[in-house]
Amino acid sequence: MSYAKRFDGRKFEEIRKMEAKLDVIPRADGSAMFKMGDTIAFAAVYGPRSMFPRFLQNPEKGVLRCNYDMISFSVTERKKPGPTRRSTEINLVTEKALLPILDLTQFPNTVVDVFIQIIQANAGTRCAGICAASLALAHAGIPMKDLIAAVSVGKVSDKIVIDLDKKEEDHPEGATDIPLAFTGRGKQISLLQLDGDVSKDELIKAIELGKKGCEEILEVQRKALKDYFKGEAK
Amino acid sequence: MLVKEKEIVIPGQDLAKGMDFLPGSGCYREGDNIVSSSLGIINISNRLIRVIPLSGRYDPKMGDIIIGKVKDMSLHGWFLDTNSAYDGMLSIREADEFIDKGADLSKYYNFEEWVITKVVHVNKVSNVDLSTKGPGLRKIKGGKIIEITPSKVPRVIGKQGSMVGLIKEKTGCKITVGQNGRVWIQGENPESELLATEAILMIEHESHIEGLTDKITKFLEGNKK
Numbered sequence: 001m002s003y004a005k006r007f008d009g010r011k012f013e014e015i016r017k018m019e020a021k022l023d024v025i026p027r028a029d030g031s032a033m034f035k036m037g038d039t040i041a042f043a044a045v046y047g048p049r050s051m052f053p054r055f056l057q058n059p060e061k062g063v064l065r066c067n068y069d070m071i072s073f074s075v076t077e078r079k080k081p082g083p084t085r086r087s088t089e090i091n092l093v094t095e096k097a098l099l100p101i102l103d104l105t106q107f108p109n110t111v112v113d114v115f116i117q118i119i120q121a122n123a124g125t126r127c128a129g130i131c132a133a134s135l136a137l138a139h140a141g142i143p144m145k146d147l148i149a150a151v152s153v154g155k156v157s158d159k160i161v162i163d164l165d166k167k168e169e170d171h172p173e174g175a176t177d178i179p180l181a182f183t184g185r186g187k188q189i190s191l192l193q194l195d196g197d198v199s200k201d202e203l204i205k206a207i208e209l210g211k212k213g214c215e216e217i218l219e220v221q222r223k224a225l226k227d228y229f230k231g232e233a234k
Numbered sequence: 235m236l237v238k239e240k241e242i243v244i245p246g247q248d249l250a251k252g253m254d255f256l257p258g259s260g261c262y263r264e265g266d267n268i269v270s271s272s273l274g275i276i277n278i279s280n281r282l283i284r285v286i287p288l289s290g291r292y293d294p295k296m297g298d299i300i301i302g303k304v305k306d307m308s309l310h311g312w313f314l315d316t317n318s319a320y321d322g323m324l325s326i327r328e329a330d331e332f333i334d335k336g337a338d339l340s341k342y343y344n345f346e347e348w349v350i351t352k353v354v355h356v357n358k359v360s361n362v363d364l365s366t367k368g369p370g371l372r373k374i375k376g377g378k379i380i381e382i383t384p385s386k387v388p389r390v391i392g393k394q395g396s397m398v399g400l401i402k403e404k405t406g407c408k409i410t411v412g413q414n415g416r417v418w419i420q421g422e423n424p425e426s427e428l429l430a431t432e433a434i435l436m437i438e439h440e441s442h443i444e445g446l447t448d449k450i451t452k453f454l455e456g457n458k459k
Contacts, residue, residue, distance in 0.1 A: 029290075029291070030289065047291075047319070048291065048319040049319060050319070050320065050321065059359075101245075101246075103271060107319050107360075108359060108360070109320075109359075110319045110320070138244060138245050138273050139273070139289060140289065140290065141272060141273065141287050141288070141289035141290020141291065142290065143260075143271050143272055144245040144246075144271060144272070145245065145246065145262065145264075145269070145271055146245060146246035147244065147245055147246050183246075184246040185246050185264075185269065222244055225244045225273060226242055226244060229242050229273065229288055230242070
């Protein structure tokens with residue numbers, strides 16, 4: 001049996017309803033919320049500030065430090081608070097996804113802290129987190145060459161789909177989840193993970209689909225940024 | 235040219251095509267294009283395009299008057315939190331009075347105390363040297379400190395200090411605006427301090443409105459007791 005119609009009635013190349021909001025955490029230097037359907041991610045940026053312990057400092061440029069966490073009530077089964085093997089991995093990939101767009105050469109010996117909190121999860125949390133972090137970094141005024149957008153694509157049963165939700169990820173006939181992140185201008189891939197099996201042609205098709213999806217997400221991000229600072233002109 | 239003067243741009247946005255323009259601060263050249271690298275307002279002067287950031291930390295410049303907070307001490311001076319990415323160093327030689335070697339520095343500026351200082355030097359690796367030698371530079375006693383976005387400081391000060399002068403006159407408060415976005419307010423009573431605070435936060439919030447001076451005048455007179 002093939003996957004003819006999506007569980008929530010979306011088209012195969014349709015992303016869930018997105019929402020982006022800036023300045024959600026008053027005490028942070030920059031913060032943003034990014035929502036994709038039922039997945040809600042909050043990102044807060046602090047810094048650049050001096051880095052301690054000192055041996056972690058880089059005298060050539062600033063360091064980016066990401067911290068991803070899911071709040072205990074964000075998933076159906078209570079998540080035990082604190083870092084996990086999974087969050088350590090996501091910290092690393094988020095950091096590597098964000099670094100190519102940042103220009104921290106002006107701030108040697110400092111650190112930029114990015115805290116990503118998932119308030120509500122329905123698959124695609126690392127992608128929503130990266131989208132929120134991209135907005136929060138721009139809001140914090142950190143020099144960045146570009147914006148970044150992330151989306152998950154994948155294969156559910158026999159169909160290539162974009163922005164999988166939890167139900168699709170757990171499809172009885174097997175699902176492949178591929179989180180992708182694209183930079184805004186160059187359309188370069190800065191995150192690509194693959195969980196499951198997929199053929200070469202399918203992977204290429206999935207990446208093309210993700211590229212289109214990221215363009216949509218970038219539009220939402222640009223609009224959120226411009227709307228927030230709209231009043232500042234003149 | 236793809237943007238207008240005073241337009242808001244976001245990181246990664248194309249500002250101009252071709253070699254007719256030069257990238258200034260807040261933007262960079264990629265191939266034929268000039269691209270913004272920060273979130274800010276466009277400023278074009280002749281061939282130079284600049285992006286003036288709307289957010290971000292204070293960037294220390296020589297000659298700025300800033301308000302710092304004592305964070306640490308050593309034998310040679312104090313380390314002040316300057317609201318920028320780096321701490322500022324206030325050497326005992328640059329203090330407003332002569333201090334003997336080995337003296338108890340906490341008698342002059344103690345931890346958590348606010349000091350109005352001047353940036354005397356910023357070196358290549360962003361080491362900030364501060365001084366309290368000069369008129370108006372001293373330790374703050376009494377009053378209150380509020381923080382605003384550093385990019386809004388010129389608005390709060392106004393042309394030749396017109397805006398801050400207006401608030402001082404109407405509320406009778408003593409006000410010092412640090413370039414790092416910290417504002418010290420001291421009034422005769424809490425009500426006038428509160429009024430001045432509200433006025434400054436109003437300027438920060440509505441800095442884009444034309445005829446802001448009139449609006450602030452009206453606000454201050456309407457709420458005066």
